[in-house]
Amino acid sequence: MILVDIGNTTACIYESNKAHRINISDFNPKNISKKAYYICVNPNYSILPDNYINLEPYFKLNSDYLGLGVDRIAVCYCIENGIIVDAGSAITVDKMQNNKHCGGFILPGLNAYLNAYKNISSRLDYQLNTKIDLTLLPNSTKDAISYAVLKSIILSISEFAQNQTIYLTGGDACYLNQYFKNAINEKDLIFKGMLKLISSLKL
Known part of the structure; x- marks a missing residue:
């Protein structure tokens, strides 16, 4: 069974219990000729070949939220109680x-935060220090930016x-996992939601 999650910056393909991501610019739906179940939040892929089955119309999630994206629905679909954090282009x-x-x-996602700094000044163009100790006050610009990005995300989620x-x-998700004591890393959660739906519908 092939599952495809088409996002704004990447497409993730799940087959034989393994997932791999590719840049959206490199994703060609015609490269998959077998039946593929998919969800999509990218308007550039509103029409796909006939072998693709769109799962979005089948998802039913009890929610009063207006405009909840199918990607968020899918990750919530198999969690009964808890907080679901999907750290992608947006978090x-x-x-x-x-x-x-x-x-x-x-x-904003991590890259979006960093791009915002870069747009302010080329002197703020740094990669994220993913090993920074958030209990210490930063003493370099790179660490000051990394601290601000991660701390704002961690505190928002923790509260x-x-x-x-x-x-x-x-x-x-792997970058955020180290900062939470009560976290479970579910890297394929979106596909678990899709598989649960497919099993319930016997598609």
Whole structure:
């Protein structure tokens, strides 16, 4: 079975219990000739070949949220209770309680934060220090930027989550995992949601 998650910057393909990401500019739907189940948030891929089956119309999530994206629905679909953090191009944070989606919020992704600094000044163009100790005050510009980016994300999520379990997923989840004591790294959570739906519908 082939599953495809088409995002704004990457496409992730799941086959034989393994997932691999490719840049969206390199993604060609015609390269997959077998039946493929997919979800998509990228408007440039609104029409796909006939062998692609769109799962979005089949998802049913108990939620009062207006405009909840199918990617967020999919990661929430298999979590009964907890906080779901999908760290991709944007960082989405959602709360599930007793199988109900209670709401959530959206932060810029790590690259978006760094690009914002770079747009202010070329002197602020740095890569993220993913090993920074957030208990120490930074003493370099690179660490000052890394501290501000990570601290703002970590504090926002921690305050929202309180003591609930945090389920981390998405391409940048590995960078955030080290800063939470109550986190579970679920790198393929979006595909677990898709597989749960497919199994329930017997597609």
